[in-house]
Amino acid sequence: MRIERLALIGIGLIIGSLALALRKAGAVGEIVACARGDATRARALERGLCDRAVADPAEAVDGAELVVLGVPPGACGDVARAMRRRLSAEAIVSDVGSVKAQIVRDVAPHLPDRRRFVPGHPVAGTEHSGPDAAFDSLFQNRRCILTPIEDTDAAAVVRVRAMWEAVGARVDTMTPEHHDRVLAITSHLPHLIAYTIVGTVADLEDEARTEVFKYAAGGFTDFTRIAASDPTMWRDVFLNNREAVLEMLGRFTEDLVALQRAIRWGEGEKLFELFTRTRAIRRGVIEAGQAYQRQPAPPASNARP
């Protein structure tokens, strides 16, 4: 597996980590990164996330064998349009967005050959963002989901799969719609809830908030980590996976109201029964290898944002 010229559009935690990991695996020749901000490009070059950094998506994709989009979901369509005129019809285009159906809808119409489009989503990340947050072991033993569309070439899928396997990920394929339903519950709803409870605390009076900080270790800390994730990306996720998120949120709210009622009426057996069932789910997650594989720490420079 070797990519002679790789174009990366956007250069944050995920894309930057992909660059570092491919470089470490010796799986890539030249990496050209595209970012709008001067400081981002300078930092990406400094950290060795790319060989060249440019501001224009069309310039970045010129001559590239594989292009990976790493901008927030809502920006993918515009970027695809902007890079179109210099994109080779043979180039494979992929992405790392956390929603898939909307990205397919926004990006595919702008590509010279949609058979070369292999949408993807590495299920990995930290609460940090930007080029400083990138580190080369981010994808080790993590899942990566590819969501080829009807027209996608099998050969293009094989190539993108090989790229993710080269950086240590375990690759699955499914439809974009199925991806969005699964991630609504495993990722989008947990983030939504974490953002909400941390927001509830943000609205407390100053004194109460200070106490929350002091005693956060009792459970709240995990929520603050999740709710520190990139705001732009998460805004786009919720706006673009609206139906699946609202459906899962509806189920959650029903369950929460039932639990609230059990507490109000002192129904201890109902509480005990639920709390026992949820322990079994933890075992399921551990058996599937998704716990106790904590993300490695990001680089020290970024450990305390």
Next chain:
Amino acid sequence: MRIERLALIGIGLIIGSLALALRKAGAVGEIVACARGDATRARALERGLCDRAVADPAEAVDGAELVVLGVPPGACGDVARAMRRRLSAEAIVSDVGSVKAQIVRDVAPHLPDRRRFVPGHPVAGTEHSGPDAAFDSLFQNRRCILTPIEDTDAAAVVRVRAMWEAVGARVDTMTPEHHDRVLAITSHLPHLIAYTIVGTVADLEDEARTEVFKYAAGGFTDFTRIAASDPTMWRDVFLNNREAVLEMLGRFTEDLVALQRAIRWGEGEKLFELFTRTRAIRRGVIEAGQAYQRQPAPPASNARP
């Protein structure tokens, strides 16, 4: 600081860790533990959590200088009644329960001298429970809250504070009622929400649930850890801190409905504004020293329950 004879009633994660930590600090003479189950007593002895293990609370407290209750909140009253006839009037009584006003209400009437009662709550723990889960560094740099009642002797508070400081905790004092309001938001509500979302997943069809396990790394994993906590203890917490939990849950639900509405109507700016504010809360938690101080791993034998 040295306790000549310490009685521990109940011997799980918290109390067992206290025993190991006091032993390590050389701050204790004889430790007598009380547990109902034969297997628990045997295991506590095997792991060196106590010198003697008995089934009868009265026998355990006989001659003890300090007694610490570590049974679930709902059982504290009964235990206090059961130990009464052999408890010295000079003995200091404390506990480690996650709710305080109810424990004060249930325990104080049974004590020979309520001036010797110093209710406490070390804000520390893991999702594991039982004597196998205990480890000696659990309280290092964690907060411990003491909630003396009106009658409590200052000298008794000093003594219990010294015990927690000997095992590395940072000790604060506040009223039982204030404790319960603070913990409702920092600990009880996060647990309630984690239990709910993990329960929502437990109710999914088999195939969907299996997929959740596979892709849990996207955010769900943290919730499963929280929702694997001891069911009996958490049932008692919710039943006994009902008003404060329902009040905080009410605020949370209002905020969740507002967010749901913003998603449904595509109000990106509202989402972005909230997600930016929550990042600031993360910084507050980190500055208060409550993040990046992850609990050390429990003993290897218990690492995968």
